[in-house]
Amino acid sequence: MSEPTPELRAAVRLNLTPGVGPRTAEVLCGTFGSPAAVFAAADADLRRISGIGAKVVGALRRTTERDADEELRRAADAGVTVLHLGGPGYPPLLAEIPTAPRVLYVRGTLTPNDAAAIAMVGSRRCSTYGARTAGTLARSLARAGLTVVSGMALGIDAAAHRGALEAGGRTLAVTATGMDTVYPPQHRGLAEEIAANGAIVTEFPMGQAPTRGLFPQRNRVIAGLSLGVILVEAGRKSGALHTIRHALEQNREVFVVPGRIDDGCDGCLDALRDGATLIRDADDVLADLGGEWKRPQTASQLSLTLGAGDNRESGVDPAAPKESPRSLSDVEAAALAAVPVGEAVSVDVVMESEAVEQFGPGRALAALTTLEMKRLLRRLPGNRLERT
Structure with a gap:
């Protein structure tokens, strides 16, 4: 393990503090500037913060650098990478949210392409229809390049x-346990596949067992890693x-697959009813996320997109580009311009161009995903792009 x-x-040490x-970590770091500064602060200065009493101050003093080093050693022995907020490799979308995890444990690999991610959640006791719909949506979204x-x-x-x-795509699993615990246990095989084709991530220390109260806390990370959340x-x-509540607080898109009124879909x-976006397939999601995607402030400001712009019923040739280059957003135009006419370039080249x-x-x-959907770009093997 490197030093x-x-x-x-300091971030790991703070994360280990009982x-x-x-929220407390955010208040402490917001007041003093960093986890290291929190530990360097005097007891009296810590107690001046609302909600920080003798119990928290005592816990901060009892958690040592040695505890952090031991935790990092355990993670390294398990093949787990530990990232910290503000450090290299930390997901930029997640860093935007309130109460972003100070520490993120990663088994597998996070890539820059994971910034284009969509979350999908729903019932544990889902119907056959729900499971089939979730699988179909995920396959289509993964083929379009979304994580x-x-x-x-x-x-x-x-x-x-x-x-x-x-679909051969990437997927991220956010867990409510330590990285050395797979929950539910019957998903050990699935966990291995996810780690090999994406990553398993958690903010919880090694050894953390599944606890009911940690799952709602985990859910803010699922939304935070994503451009939007689909409720199936x-x-x-x-x-x-x-x-879904976390997604709205984080100004993420909220999409809902409609369900039967008598079949456990009341939440959907x-x-x-409150204004989430109804979707029927992956095209609805991609169209809504394209380019200058909306960042709603409240549920009431979300707008339904029932049937809007559906070429399948309008008689428009589905093979034709949906929009001309003149109708592109600034970011779409910059991305298209970064792909030379008659050449195939890697996605990394496009991403690193100054304009993009x-x-x-x-x-x-x-x-880039929107330009593919508009049939202005085509993805080739080796994660390369060319103009159509």
Whole structure:
């Protein structure tokens, strides 16, 4: 194991401190500037912060650098990479959210392309229709170049991961346990596939067992890693609705697959009633995410897209480009211009071009996906692009 940086060691130490959850960590770091500065602060200065009492101060003093070093050694022995907020490799979309995890454990590989990700959640006890729909959506979205994010739970989560894997795409699983625990245990094989074709991520330390209260906390990370969240099938008491609430708080898109009114889909129907975007297939999602995607402020500001612009019923030739280059957004135009006429270039070349880089990886990758959907770009083997 390489020598950890002081910033990483301090972040891990803070993450290990009992009684310091995401909100408390955000308050502490917001006040003092960094995890290292938190530990360097005097007891009296710590106690001046609202909500920080003797118990938290005592816990901070008892958690040592040695504890952090031991935790990093355990992670390294398990083949797990540990990232910290503000450090290299930390997902840029996740860094944007309130209470972003100070530490992220990664088994597998995170890539810049994962900035173009879509989450999918729903019932653990889903119907055959729900599982089939989740799998179909995930396959189509993965083929379009999006990374599929979910929680590796039974039901909809598992169907989403498997759909992405079947399409040869990437998928990320966000867990509510330490990296040395697979939950549910019957997903050990699925976990291995995900780690080999994406990554398993968690904010929880090694050895953390599954605990009911940690799953809602985990769900904010699922939304945070994604441009939007798809709710496939959920009742009113489904834990998946926590992910939807986090998505709205984080200004992410919320998409809902309609379900039967008598078949455990009350949560989906409530979300649609409150203004979430109804989708029927992957094209609906891709169209909504394209280029300058919306970042809604509240559920009431979300707009339904029932049948809008559906070429399948309009008689438009589906093989024709849907829009001319003159109708492209700024980021789409920059991405298209970065692909020379008559040449095939790698996605990395496009992403690193000065004109595209200014928009950030998330917007740039979504723009590339939109240009493919508009049939202005074509993806070739080796992750290369060429103009059509």
